[in-house]
Amino acid sequence: MTITFVGHGYVGLVTACVFAxxxxxxxxxxxxxxxxxxxxxxxxxxxxxxxxxxxxxNLRAKRLHFTKNYGDAIPDSEIVFIAVGTPPKENGEADLxxxxxxxxxxxxxxxxxxxxxxxxxxxPVGTNLKIEKIINGCKTPAAKVAVASCPEFLRExxxxxxxxxxxxxxxxxxSAEAIKLLLKTHEPxxxxxxxxxxxxxxxxxYTSNAMLATKISFANLISFYCERTGADVESVLxxxxxxxxxxxxxxDPGVGYGGSCFPKDVxxxxxxxxxLGIDTAFLEAVENVNAQSRHNFVDKISAHIPExxxxxxxxxxxxxxxxxxxxxxxxxxNNLLKKNFRIAVYDPVAMDNIRKIFGEKICYCNNPYExxxxxxxxxxxxxxxxxxEPDFAKMKKLMKNHYIFDGRNIYFNNIKDNNNFAYxxxxxxxxx
Ligand code: UDX
Numbered sequence: 001m002t003i004t005f006v007g008h009g010y011v012g013l014v015t016a017c018v019f020a021x022x023x024x025x026x027x028x029x030x031x032x033x034x035x036x037x038x039x040x041x042x043x044x045x046x047x048x049x050x051x052x053x054x055x056x057x058n059l060r061a062k063r064l065h066f067t068k069n070y071g072d073a074i075p076d077s078e079i080v081f082i083a084v085g086t087p088p089k090e091n092g093e094a095d096l097x098x099x100x101x102x103x104x105x106x107x108x109x110x111x112x113x114x115x116x117x118x119x120x121x122x123x124p125v126g127t128n129l130k131i132e133k134i135i136n137g138c139k140t141p142a143a144k145v146a147v148a149s150c151p152e153f154l155r156e157x158x159x160x161x162x163x164x165x166x167x168x169x170x171x172x173x174x175s176a177e178a179i180k181l182l183l184k185t186h187e188p189x190x191x192x193x194x195x196x197x198x199x200x201x202x203x204x205x206y207t208s209n210a211m212l213a214t215k216i217s218f219a220n221l222i223s224f225y226c227e228r229t230g231a232d233v234e235s236v237l238x239x240x241x242x243x244x245x246x247x248x249x250x251x252d253p254g255v256g257y258g259g260s261c262f263p264k265d266v267x268x269x270x271x272x273x274x275x276l277g278i279d280t281a282f283l284e285a286v287e288n289v290n291a292q293s294r295h296n297f298v299d300k301i302s303a304h305i306p307e308x309x310x311x312x313x314x315x316x317x318x319x320x321x322x323x324x325x326x327x328x329x330x331x332x333x334n335n336l337l338k339k340n341f342r343i344a345v346y347d348p349v350a351m352d353n354i355r356k357i358f359g360e361k362i363c364y365c366n367n368p369y370e371x372x373x374x375x376x377x378x379x380x381x382x383x384x385x386x387x388x389e390p391d392f393a394k395m396k397k398l399m400k401n402h403y404i405f406d407g408r409n410i411y412f413n414n415i416k417d418n419n420n421f422a423y424x425x426x427x428x429x430x431x432x
Contacts, residue, residue: 012083027073074109092267107135110143146175151205157320166191172201223253223427233427258317314382315347377403
């Protein structure tokens with residue numbers, strides 16, 4: 001099958017590579033010459049485990065092509081996936097300008113056979129109808145088209161695995177022919193099939209992300225109670241999670257959720273709710289608790305550290321990615337800088353991205369230990385594996401004072417047996 005992806009971000013590029021690997025002839029449309037050149041040479045631009053190898057393999061097999069011209073790809077494609085960004089506007093609403101501009105380009109390039117245009121970008125309810133209207137307004141009469149919503153649920157850091165081993169494949173469309181073709185394309189992908197209408201498919205994606213964000217905020221809220229009462233957040237959540245109706249997964253408290261999806265999608269759902277006259281206090285509370293968890297972390301550091309001199313380990317919004325969009329690190333570093341802290345940072349892959357934000361305001365180190373030299377404390381913001389079993393004796397020697405603020409609760413068991421540090425976890429009694 002010939003398939004086109006418009007957009008080469010986490011969703012577009014990963015899914016394109018996976019579909020090419022299944023044996024399809026896959027086109028990817030971008031709009032920046034420099035990025036397309038890098039992609040054609042086998043550089044995936046983003047850091048995602050396994051992606052470079054998959055990209056190189058399918059380029060070599062000539063199943064993957066990159067272009068700027070819609071005319072190269074659209075006329076021969078049976079399915080066109082829209083996978084461009086829907087970043088948040090200032091007011092939190094999803095910015096659909098890229099999606100709608102792409103719809104016009106697709107419509108203008110459709111040829112005389114049947115094509116399915118399927119949106120993988122996360123878009124508010126009703127957007128696919130707008131896409132359909134734009135395409136029908138500019139295609140030639142002979143071109144037959146059906147629109148479908150096919151949301152993607154991959155996580156950064158495990159994107160290839162998640163795409164191939166999906167929990168579910170959701171296809172929303174009013175066209176039986178489109179559903180049949182999409183089912184065929186997704187055949188090699190594991191997971192239950194959910195066939196529904198356009199609006200439901202659009203809402204499924206937002207509901208999933210808002211539900212996951214809610215679980216995290218709920219865990220963070222309970223950690224606030226634990227810190228004020230002497231309760232232990234892990235004991236509480238482990239016991240609560242044993243109830244199969246609740247489950248323990250996705251309830252790890254910390255410095256809050258970040259990334260390109262949860263903050264954006266909770267806000268977009270909130271905005272859609274407002275425009276529909278729905279009371280959105282619940283979603284506002286999810287966002288507020290998330291903000292509060294970062295705020296509390298900075299307050300905790302300020303209240304206890306003896307000198308304004310700290311190392312930060314972990315800058316990406318989660319491990320195994322260089323993505324820093326809405327990362328807790330940005331908030332924490334900004335607020336420590338406002339309080340006149342000197343900050344030395346280390347992250348295995350996100351240093352270049354964080355440098356673009358903070359420039360010379362902070363110090364960038366080549367390894368985690370270099371960041372510790374002479375500091376009063378360490379703040380851990382991302383649970384990269386390489387931070388989990390550090391050399392505590394070496395840390396002790398390098399640091400001037402020995403304060404650890406653990407934003408992901410990765411050291412609790414280690415520190416318990418090791419009296420050398422003043423240790424401040426999340427939702428647990430500090431060890432001082
Ligand atoms: C998320 C969804 O999981 C995925 O299905 C969707 O397609 C895109 O959005 P992603 O943003 O890549 O994926 O990462 P995820 O693993 O969900 O983590 C998001 C944020 O939540 C991270 O900042 C992470 O640190 C935080 N998190 C996650 C917690 O704070 N606690 C948890 O228990 C789980």
